Amino acid sequence: MEFLGHSTWVLVHIALFSGLCFAADPFVNFELTYSFITASPLGVPQQVIAVNGNFPGHPLNVTTNNNVVVNVTNKLNEDLLITWPGVQMRRNSWQDGVLGTNCPIPSNRKWDYQFQVKDQIGSFFYFPSLNFQRAAGGFGSFIITNRPVISLPFAAPDGDIILLIGDWYTQNHTALRQTLNAGKDLGMPDGVLINGKGPYRYNTTLVPDGIAYETVSVEPGKTYRVRVHNVGISTSLNFRIQNHNMLLVETEGHYTSQQNYSNLDIHVGQSYTFLVTMDQNASTDYYIVASARFVNESLWQRVTGVAVLQYSNSKGAATGPLPPGPDDLYDKTFSMNQARSIRQNVSASGARPNPQGSFHYGSINVTDTYVLRSMPLVTINNTLRATFNGISFVNPETPIRLADQHKVKGAYKLDYPKKPLTGAPKLDISVINGTYKGFIEVILQNNDTIMQSFHMDGYSFFVVGMDYGNWTESSRGTYNKWDAIARCTAQVFPGAWTAVLISLDNAGAWNLRVENLDRWYLGQETYMRIVNPEENGETEFSAPSNILYCGALKNLQGSQNSSNAPMLITGWKLKLFFTLLLTLSAAISISC
Ligand SMILES: *[C@@H]1O[C@H](CO)[C@@H](O)[C@H](O)[C@H]1NC(C)=O
Ligand SMILES: *[C@@H]1O[C@H](CO)[C@@H](O)[C@H](O)[C@H]1NC(C)=O
Ligand SMILES: *[C@@H]1O[C@H](CO)[C@@H](O)[C@H](O)[C@H]1NC(C)=O
Ligand SMILES: *[C@@H]1O[C@H](CO)[C@@H](O)[C@H](O)[C@H]1NC(C)=O
Ligand SMILES: *[C@@H]1O[C@H](CO)[C@@H](O)[C@H](O)[C@H]1NC(C)=O
Ligand SMILES: *[C@@H]1O[C@H](CO)[C@@H](O)[C@H](O)[C@H]1NC(C)=O
Ligand SMILES: *[C@@H]1O[C@H](CO)[C@@H](O)[C@H](O)[C@H]1NC(C)=O
Numbered sequence: 165m166e167f168l169g170h171s172t173w174v175l176v177h178i179a180l181f182s183g184l185c186f187a188a189d190p191f192v193n194f195e196l197t198y199s200f201i202t203a204s205p206l207g208v209p210q211q212v213i214a215v216n217g218n219f220p221g222h223p224l225n226v227t228t229n230n231n232v233v234v235n236v237t238n239k240l241n242e243d244l245l246i247t248w249p250g251v252q253m254r255r256n257s258w259q260d261g262v263l264g265t266n267c268p269i270p271s272n273r274k275w276d277y278q279f280q281v282k283d284q285i286g287s288f289f290y291f292p293s294l295n296f297q298r299a300a301g302g303f304g305s306f307i308i309t310n311r312p313v314i315s316l317p318f319a320a321p322d323g324d325i326i327l328l329i330g331d332w333y334t335q336n337h338t339a340l341r342q343t344l345n346a347g348k349d350l351g352m353p354d355g356v357l358i359n360g361k362g363p364y365r366y367n368t369t370l371v372p373d374g375i376a377y378e379t380v381s382v383e384p385g386k387t388y389r390v391r392v393h394n395v396g397i398s399t400s401l402n403f404r405i406q407n408h409n410m411l412l413v414e415t416e417g418h419y420t421s422q423q424n425y426s427n428l429d430i431h432v433g434q435s436y437t438f439l440v441t442m443d444q445n446a447s448t449d450y451y452i453v454a455s456a457r458f459v460n461e462s463l464w465q466r467v468t469g470v471a472v473l474q475y476s477n478s479k480g481a482a483t484g485p486l487p488p489g490p491d492d493l494y495d496k497t498f499s500m501n502q503a504r505s506i507r508q509n510v511s512a513s514g515a516r517p518n519p520q521g522s523f524h525y526g527s528i529n530v531t532d533t534y535v536l537r538s539m540p541l542v543t544i545n546n547t548l549r550a551t552f553n554g555i556s557f558v559n560p561e562t563p564i565r566l567a568d569q570h571k572v573k574g575a576y577k578l579d580y581p582k583k584p585l586t587g588a589p590k591l592d593i594s595v596i597n598g599t600y601k602g603f604i605e606v607i608l609q610n611n612d613t614i615m616q617s618f619h620m621d622g623y624s625f626f627v628v629g630m631d632y633g634n635w636t637e638s639s640r641g642t643y644n645k646w647d648a649i650a651r652c653t654a655q656v657f658p659g660a661w662t663a664v665l666i667s668l669d670n671a672g673a674w675n676l677r678v679e680n681l682d683r684w685y686l687g688q689e690t691y692m693r694i695v696n697p698e699e700n701g702e703t704e705f706s707a708p709s710n711i712l713y714c715g716a717l718k719n720l721q722g723s724q725n726s727s728n729a730p731m732l733i734t735g736w737k738l739k740l741f742f743t744l745l746l747t748l749s750a751a752i753s754i755s756c
């Protein structure tokens with residue numbers, strides 16, 4: 165039993181972490197090996213990114229306050245970083261897995277992430293953040309389950325279902341990258357995948373034969389917790405389950421006021437949790453649909469994900485047309501009203517026993533206002549670029565906090581404008597100078613022609629308002645100051661604005677970006693650097709001992725080789741290798 169021997173070895177090492185200040189919280193350990201495999205989700209063989217040989221990756225399920233160790237092995241022929249959006253990495257942007265915070269993990273190397281999921285619950289997903297790799301896979305669900313001592317604001321579900329939905333191209337990610345590098349548009353995706361699989365053959369003309377589809381098996385009368393993540397590149401999806409109501413209960417770490425939806429728009433990067441009761445008769449199976457939103461349906465028919473919901477006593481296959489989504493190509497009012505209807509459940513306990521709504525964000529004075537405006541793509545220096553405020557971000561060669569620690573001069577600039585720059589768009593390494601403990605307002609003004617998802621790492625923010633047209637000071641009168649949802653990925657409609665409030669209590673350097681992968685790749689991002697001027701060793705962790713060096717500091721890497729060079733795992737066609745260990749220490753949370 166090689167497996168057991170290996171696990172024991174890991175346990176020995178885990179015991180060594182106990183010297184750290186968060187020792188009282190249990191450790192969980194995952195091993196993720198990233199490699200290329202060939203898969204044919206839409207019937208065309210292509211190179212995809214597998215995690216432990218699986219496409220998509222296995223869900224990582226942890227509990228509030230766990231210390232999480234993820235040993236990542238890079239068997240790709242490219243650099244790799246894994247990011248965990250929504251997982252707040254408190255005081256620990258060193259583990260965030262984006263270029264402004266981490267040097268990349270080179271090919272054929274391993275690197276161990278270690279972070280605590282402090283005071284969090286909810287549904288998130290992890291993915292590779294570099295080189296357009298998310299378009300090839302490498303993603304999986306990341307779930308933070310509540311501690312048993314904190315009750316759920318609903319009856320314990322009878323089972324859990326995870327659905328990763330997203331647009332998909334039959335071209336590999338290198339080819340997609342080349343298209344963007346050549347200044348071209350990616351064009352219409354080739355389909356929508358559900359859990360890495362193509363559509364069920366609901367129509368023999370539209371869906372070719374021989375495509376593997378996802379079947380979700382359920383028991384009649386039972387209620388399931390269904391977690392849905394849009395892991396795609398840039399397509400907003402309308403999600404629905406034929407004949408079934410979906411009771412929305414949670415989004416990206418916060419419980420919502422409970423409302424039934426027959427369909428919900430899920431934008432790129434967003435996660436939602438529903439309770440779905442299997443209360444229909446089993447005369448047939450039912451369709452689960454994720455269809456492209458705000459597009460001409462007759463042109464985009466093939467960009468539809470279809471899975472099957474199958475009762476254990478089902479009498480036959482699903483037949484007939486798919487349940488229709490909203491029919492409002494030129495009127496996005498329905499979608500915006502739906503987004504506004506998502507409210508926080510202010511009386512529910514979240515990760516702590518006190519109600520999650522007891523933080524009165526609506527009465528706190530705003531210390532700074534930033535407008536981040538997106539415009540249609542521009543050409544700068546003969547390359548196609550995407551911008552916020554007229555700046556297309558260039559990643560620093562040395563990660564921001566690492567450069568600070570080693571006093572590297574000029575690694576980045578702290579001069580990010582609070583309003584859109586007038587004048588020609590430019591490439592720059594401008595970063596926002598965030599004030600520690602400030603309470604800021606960020607206005608996302610979308611003058612681009614596509615729906616965008618705005619995301620900030622390290623935080624959740626209150627989505628207090630959104631509307632069409634230009635934001636003005638008087639727009640503040642429309643803000644929801646009581647039960648706005650707190651989340652980490654908000655949609656910004658084209659020709660509209662979204663306003664969010666953020667309490668800057670998490671020191672570090674944090675990525676702000678659009679989740680639309682093409683726009684992000686082309687530079688629509690920046691970072692917010694938040695440093696406690698009275699840092700006493702408690703507001704931010706120091707760099708981890710296994711830190712990788714690059715850029716101006718790459719010569720320091722030499723001393724690190726011993727801890728990173730050994731490749732414990734040989735042969736990349738590993739079977740799924742997945743270790744979960746809990747120490748026996750009490751689940752008492754010690755703040756440190
Ligand atoms: C990726 O796609 C390009 C263009 O179709 C092709 O030339 C290349 O061989 C593909 N790479 C792999 C590893 O499949
Ligand atoms: C995650 O773990 C919890 C506690 O063990 C369990 O109740 C839940 O079903 C798991 N969720 C998934 C999606 O595996
Ligand atoms: C996983 O990472 C931890 C933390 O760096 C390390 O102590 C442990 O040895 C690693 N386990 C394996 C199997 O590499
Ligand atoms: C299949 O789709 C085609 C194209 O939209 C449509 O014309 C046809 O009626 C559909 N077939 C069935 C059986 O619904
Ligand atoms: C939601 O729909 C379910 C099933 O149709 C129903 O039983 C439940 O009462 C509804 N809940 C709310 C809050 O509307
Ligand atoms: C089962 O449900 C389907 C769809 O709602 C309906 O057409 C059918 O009549 C129902 N059958 C029974 C036996 O209730
Ligand atoms: C959708 O596309 C079809 C085919 O090009 C076209 O005939 C139709 O007018 C378009 N519909 C709308 C609403 O633009």
Ligand SMILES: *[C@@H]1O[C@H](CO)[C@@H](O)[C@H](O)[C@H]1NC(C)=O
Binds near residue numbers: 527528529
């Ligand atoms: C907020 O600002 C107002 C006006 O500037 C001031 O009167 C009030 O005391 C401030 N409130 C807090 C909580 O600081």
Ligand SMILES: *[C@@H]1O[C@H](CO)[C@@H](O)[C@H](O)[C@H]1NC(C)=O
Binds near residue numbers: 544545589590591
């Ligand atoms: C274009 O590139 C040159 C050389 O790399 C650089 O100096 C210049 O600032 C760039 N222009 C813009 C608008 O960013």
Ligand SMILES: *[C@@H]1O[C@H](CO)[C@@H](O)[C@H](O)[C@H]1NC(C)=O
Binds near residue numbers: 578597598
């Ligand atoms: C950043 O902001 C702080 C106040 O929060 C200020 O003291 C500092 O001078 C600013 N730094 C730069 C480079 O503007």
Ligand SMILES: *[C@@H]1O[C@H](CO)[C@@H](O)[C@H](O)[C@H]1NC(C)=O
Binds near residue numbers: 634
């Ligand atoms: C909205 O803002 C843009 C960019 O600043 C400006 O060009 C436009 O005129 C404004 N539109 C309205 C209706 O004020």
Ligand SMILES: *[C@@H]1O[C@H](CO)[C@@H](O)[C@H](O)[C@H]1NC(C)=O
Binds near residue numbers: 610611613658659660
């Ligand atoms: C973008 O701004 C231009 C000019 O300010 C305006 O004409 C256009 O309607 C805006 N488009 C969107 C999608 O906001």
